[in-house]
Structures are given as structure tokens and as C-alpha cells.
Amino acid sequence: MAEKDRPRSEYDYQEALACLECIQQLVGDGSDVARLDPLLMTSFYERLTTNLARLRAAEQHPPFRESLQALLDECQHQQAKILRICRRPPPAKAASAARKDAAVRDGGGDRRPLTAPHRSRLRFSDVAGLEEAKASLAEAVIMPVQFPHLFTGGRRPWTRVLLYGPPGTGKSRLAAAVAGEAGAELFPVSAADLLSSYVGETEKAMSDLFARAASRQPAGRAVLFVDELDGLCRVRSGREEEHTRRLKTHLLQLMDGLLSGGSGGAAAATTFLLAATNCPWDLDPAFLRRFQRRVYVPLPDRAAQRRLIELHLGGTATSLSELDWQQLLAGTDGLSGSDLAELTQHALYQPLRELETATSWRRLGDGQFMVCEPSHPDAFTCSVSDIPFHAVVARDLQLSDFLGALRTTGPSVSQEMLRRYEEFSKGRGSATSLG
Numbered sequence: 001m002a003e004k005d006r007p008r009s010e011y012d013y014q015e016a017l018a019c020l021e022c023i024q025q026l027v028g029d030g031s032d033v034a035r036l037d038p039l040l041m042t043s044f045y046e047r048l049t050t051n052l053a054r055l056r057a058a059e060q061h062p063p064f065r066e067s068l069q070a071l072l073d074e075c076q077h078q079q080a081k082i083l084r085i086c087r088r089p090p091p092a093k094a095a096s097a098a099r100k101d102a103a104v105r106d107g108g109g110d111r112r113p114l115t116a117p118h119r120s121r122l123r124f125s126d127v128a129g130l131e132e133a134k135a136s137l138a139e140a141v142i143m144p145v146q147f148p149h150l151f152t153g154g155r156r157p158w159t160r161v162l163l164y165g166p167p168g169t170g171k172s173r174l175a176a177a178v179a180g181e182a183g184a185e186l187f188p189v190s191a192a193d194l195l196s197s198y199v200g201e202t203e204k205a206m207s208d209l210f211a212r213a214a215s216r217q218p219a220g221r222a223v224l225f226v227d228e229l230d231g232l233c234r235v236r237s238g239r240e241e242e243h244t245r246r247l248k249t250h251l252l253q254l255m256d257g258l259l260s261g262g263s264g265g266a267a268a269a270t271t272f273l274l275a276a277t278n279c280p281w282d283l284d285p286a287f288l289r290r291f292q293r294r295v296y297v298p299l300p301d302r303a304a305q306r307r308l309i310e311l312h313l314g315g316t317a318t319s320l321s322e323l324d325w326q327q328l329l330a331g332t333d334g335l336s337g338s339d340l341a342e343l344t345q346h347a348l349y350q351p352l353r354e355l356e357t358a359t360s361w362r363r364l365g366d367g368q369f370m371v372c373e374p375s376h377p378d379a380f381t382c383s384v385s386d387i388p389f390h391a392v393v394a395r396d397l398q399l400s401d402f403l404g405a406l407r408t409t410g411p412s413v414s415q416e417m418l419r420r421y422e423e424f425s426k427g428r429g430s431a432t433s434l435g
């Protein structure tokens with residue numbers, strides 16, 4: 001049957017199915033929702049529900065109605081996920097703030113677990129550039145797992161490494177990749193979460209956390225990742241609350257336990273503490289000193305920028321020539337990893353935005369349809385709503401998509417901030433100390 005002769009309801013059904021597939025793929029298991037655009041997800045969802053409503057209103061055939069119901073159920077399931085994404089405040093900081101508010105309201109704090117340990121699927125190859133940081137971390141975490149016999153006598157694995165650098169340079173991603181590479185369980189926790197826990201219970205929760213991480217053997221080491229460390233470990237001041245001071249002292253003791261094998265004995269040595277901060281200069285020297293390695297995570301260089309864009313394209317086809325890449329990378333100086341991830345997302349949606357307004361289309365050999373110039377010999381005039389949803393193909397990405405996105409993406413890290421990191425690196429950063 002020719003595409004245009006198929007019943008409209010079947011088109012709608014196929015379209016709904018394809019739309020749902022897109023949503024399922026984008027949302028996935030909900031673990032990496034930070035990169036999703038809530039507006040886009042809402043518009044996908046609205047398009048899907050409108051479509052299903054139209055179908056259900058028109059359709060009389062019982063088996064077809066049944067499969068529509070199944071589709072609708074799945075759609076509602078995905079909607080719940082989308083709503084969670086749209087309502088989700090930005091990670092860690094806002095979540096902690098919300099919990100803090102609740103704590104004030106309730107006269108106490110929340111008692112949920114501090115972390116949800118998991119196995120990370122990320123690998124070093126999923127992190128663009130940062131070769132020095134990767135090498136340091138491989139030495140610290142992966143080599144002792146691969147070659148335990150080499151880490152005997154005086155040669156002991158690093159147990160505490162600090163990652164510092166501008167926002168959005170891949171510190172959290174790197175932490176997940178280290179755990180993934182080492183086959184270790186990742187225990188992510190934010191310092192702000194620690195602080196917002198129930199007063200008096202936090203020390204216990206912290207001890208439990210370290211003990212839980214240490215008990216993850218012999219399957220492999222555990223990576224305990226404390227994000228936004230400066231939230232907790234700032235230089236101590238006289239005005240500091242007693243609660244915070246006690247917490248810091250307790251954390252210092254737990255960190256010492258990691259180095260010496262501590263009260264956890266050999267088990268404690270299987271835990272690797274990784275911490276991250278944007279403000280290393282704010283850290284209390286007592287904490288700084290305890291990190292055996294302090295690793296700078298800088299902005300990506302040109303090669304890393306290209307790899308980063310390629311990673312975030314996720315295999316989507318482009319027509320970029322070598323010359324195009326050069327032109328694109330000439331405009332990305334100073335952009336961080338997250339700036340580039342955002343830029344790539346903008347560029348990726350450009351061909352989709354054109355679909356809505358396109359009026360010239362051509363049919364490809366395999367029954368699919370693509371936007372084309374009106375002057376194309378096979379061009380015919382119609383709008384996207386006249387074409388079965390599943391048969392619509394987006395064009396390859398081109399340089400202009402990136403250049404367009406570049407106009408709205410600027411560096412999020414200032415030159416002054418970069419100078420501050422460099423100064424810190426010259427002084428107290430990156431050096432190896434046995435603390």
C-alpha cells in the first residue's frame with residue numbers, strides 16, 4: 001500500500017509508537033536526566049497524548065483499542081518520569097537546600113540514606129581529554145586492583161585524591177568513570193547533603209557510610225565520592241557552628257582511618273576516597289593535607305573539545321569536514337565540558353526544529369522522507385503533519401547548526417577564575433603529598 005493511501009489512524013498509531021520510542025530512549029532509566037531538555041520532553045509528551053486521544057476517540061476496532069490502551073499506560077508511565085525531570089531542581093545544591101528547608105520546618109533533618117551506591121557503566125573513554133587526571137587516577141585506583149602484588153611493603157595504594165577545577169569540566173563524570181574502570185561500587189555523596197542531615201546523626205551516618213564502603217570486598221574497591229567538598233571543609237572559623245566543627249573533626253578521623261587501615265583494618269584500605277571542589281583555596285589546610293594527590297581538572301584543550309562534541313553527538317551523523325571542524329573549534333575557546341555538551345545538544349535539535357516549518361520534502365529510496373531545497377528535482381510541497389511520523393528522517397548535522405548554537409553559548413568560566421586555579425596549582429595543587 002502506498003504511504004499516502006494508508007488509513008490515517010494507522011499513521012497516527014505509528015507516529016505515537018515512534019514518539020514513545022523517542023521518549024523511552026531519551027529518558028532511559030532516568031539515571032542521566034540532567035542532560036535532557038524539560039521543554040522538549042514536555043512537548044514530546046504533549047504530542048504523544050494528543051495523538052493518542054485523537055486515536056482513541058476515532059477508533060472502534062476492539063483489538064486496536066486494546067493496543068492503544070497499552071500504549072497509553074506506557075505513555076503515562078513515561079509521563080511520570082518526565083514530570084519528575086521537569087520538576088527536579090538542579091542537582092545536589094538545590095536538593096540539599098530543599099532538604100535543609102524541610103529540616104528547619106520539622107525541627108530536625110531527614111533520615112534518608114546519605115547515598116545510593118551503584119555500579120557505574122562509564123569508562124575513561126567516556127570522558128574527553130583529562131589524560132593526566134586519568135593517569136593519576138588509574139595509578140591510584142585501577143593499578144592496585146589489577147596488580148595487587150605490586151602494592152606491598154612500603155608501596156601502598158593512594159586512598160585519598162582531590163579533584164579540583166572549574167565547574168563543568170567533568171569531575172563528577174571522571175569519578176563515575178574511575179569506579180566503572182575499577183569495577184568498584186560508587187558511593188556518591190555531596191558535602192551539602194552531609195551537612196543537612198539530622199543533627200547528631202550525621203557522624204553516625206558518615207561512619208556507616210565509610211564502613212559500608214569498606215565492607216564492599218573482595219569484589220573490588222569502593223569509590224566514595226564526596227562532591228562539593230568545600231561546602232563542608234572550609235577553613236575553620238570562630239563563628240562556625242559546633243555541629244559543623246564536630247563533623248569536620250569526625251571526617252578528618254575517618255580520612256586518617258583510610259590511610260592507616262584504621263579501625264577498619266585491611267577492609268578500610270579497600271576504600272578509595274575521591275573528593276571534588278570548585279574552590280580548593282577555601283579548603284581547610286587540615287583537609288587539603290590529607291589528600292595524597294590533588295589533581296587539577298582543567299578546561300578541555302582543542303583535541304578534547306572535539307572528542308567531547310563527538311561523545312555528546314552519540315553517533316548522530318554529521319557532514320562536518322576537517323575544515324568545518326577547524327572553523328567550529330576556532331569559536332569554542334574557553335568553553336567547559338558542560339558548555340560544549342550544551343552546545344552539542346542545541347546543535348542536535350536544529351534539524352528537528354526545521355521539520356516543523358519545512359514545506360519542501362523529498363522521498364528517499366527506502367520510503368522515508370527528508371526536508372530538501374525547493375529546487376531539488378524530487379521536491380514536493382507538504383508539511384510535516386502530512387508525512388507519517390515514523391518515516392520522517394532528519395538531515396545530517398552541519399557546521400551552521402553548531403555556529404548557530406555558538407551564538408547562544410558563551411564560556412561559563414572567567415579568565416580571572418582560570419588564573420586563580422593556575423595560581424593554586426603552582427602553590428598547593430597537584431603536588432603529591434603523603435599527608
Ligand SMILES: Nc1ncnc2c1ncn2[C@@H]1O[C@H](COP(=O)(O)OP(=O)(O)OP(=O)(O)O)[C@@H](O)[C@H]1O
Nearest residue numbers: 126127128166167168169170171172173337338341
Ligand atoms: N571531559 C568531559 N568529557 C565528557 N563530558 C564532559 C566532560 N566534561 C564535562 N562533560 C559534560 O558536562 C556535564 C557536566 O560534567 P560534570 O558534572 O562531570 O562536571 P563537574 O566538573 O563535576 O562540574 P561541577 O564542578 O559543577 O560539579 C556533563 O553532562 C558531562 O557529560
Ligand SMILES: [Mg+2]
Nearest residue numbers: 171172227276
Ligand atoms: Mg560535579
